[in-house]
Amino acid sequence: MLASNINLKLSGPDYKHDEPISALLDFNNRISMYEKRYTPIGEIEEAKGYSYCQVIDVGRKTITYNINNPLSFQTSHFLQSFHLYPRQIWLTRHGESEDDVYGRLGGSSGLSSRGQRYAAALTKFISSRRSDWKDRASSHDWIDHSNSLSTVFEIWTSQLKKSVQTAQYFDGSFQQKHIRSLDELNAGDLDGQHRSAIPEQFTEWYKQRRSDEYNIRYPGIGGEAYHDLMQRLKSIVLDVEGTKNHVLLISGLAAIRILLAYFRGLPRGEVPHLDVPQGTVYLVEPVSHLFLVDSL
């Protein structure tokens, strides 16, 4: 019944010195030892008023009981979002924008001609990777009993012109969404300012921000810190985990840094300094822990 599962655990650290056959027998015994005294969570825990989250087939069905504090709520909410169906998650920054060319922070311009070329190259690259995946999926043996593997490919961009334009050459076989919460870090009063002028014009703020780039907000209405952006991207993470479709995420530098920090488990301090060049595509496969970086 569980044979394939067990075969793999036998290559694990408990059995590295043992013969496969005896190890298999032993591991089977071990599971039956546990089964003898296994009582799933249920009425007994409920009678005591304990909180629980029962996850059946990893995301297919969840039962929650008496979730009564914010941390447990966040946890159970997350447990309901993810699944184990293999698919690919791609991330990239938008192509070079006119504002980038002039060294302006933020802004609402469209792509430069270089950015346009990136948009075209990205379309070609992702389209070919999508067909690679289809070949790979159909050659995998576990596909035989799984009809539910997705072939749908979604593209989620921010609502800023430069991100939307980066996805403009994808044809109708890709499903596109433009999502507000994927928008780049809001630079408040500094939006549209020349990057080089900021340290002089906003001396106090600049000094303070350098001391804690994750938590210091851009000044002015709507100005955000990395921390705020992370809060905003929480819904994106839950949605990406939740969908069984493949997803390509296109946004600005800070947003991609924060998303990569989630997928890679990076500590907060590294996030504002993470090297994420334009023209680079990141691939995450959640189940296999595969992580690839490609420069176009």
Added chain:
Amino acid sequence: MATTSTKDSKGISESIASATLLENEDKLLIVMVGLPARGKSYIARKVCRYLNWLQYPTKVFNVGEKRRRLVDENEDSALYQAGVLNNQCESSSHSAAFFDPTDANASQLRERLAMDVLDELLEYLRGEGKVGILDATNTTVERRQRVVDRAMAAQPRTKVLFVESQCFNQVVRDIISEILYISNSCRCLHLIST
């Protein structure tokens, strides 16, 4: 979300997005439950990564790893010395006999290991830790009660959340076995690279 706002002398509004979201919140103990090879560790690690990303310091405490570490380091000698394993108990601490619920010595040892790991976790929660995840089978009502009792004795305000993983679907089981295989291979790679 907690925020603080001040105005500096130049009248520029400064804001700090507070990193300590739930400063006064109680700590959380997550107790994994489930048979071996049901994806407990995968779920525990994934939840850990998510909560850390949300800026809640979180750590997984894995009983199986502790057991293997003890065996690898001491070839069971510490366990013999502790009088928990004796010569009648011919099991090494990862053969099936070790998991036999009717073997009093072995079950005493398993219990001790689990409680030791739980104590490490509770120590972490006393310090910087916000969430501790106890990654063990915890398949009996008695064990789960002991975990709660011990956590309450250490800090009565600690919240406890049980997370049980059950798998009935064959595809999900197959995928979990792939994950087990990959994570074991990764462990080897990690050893080679360090």
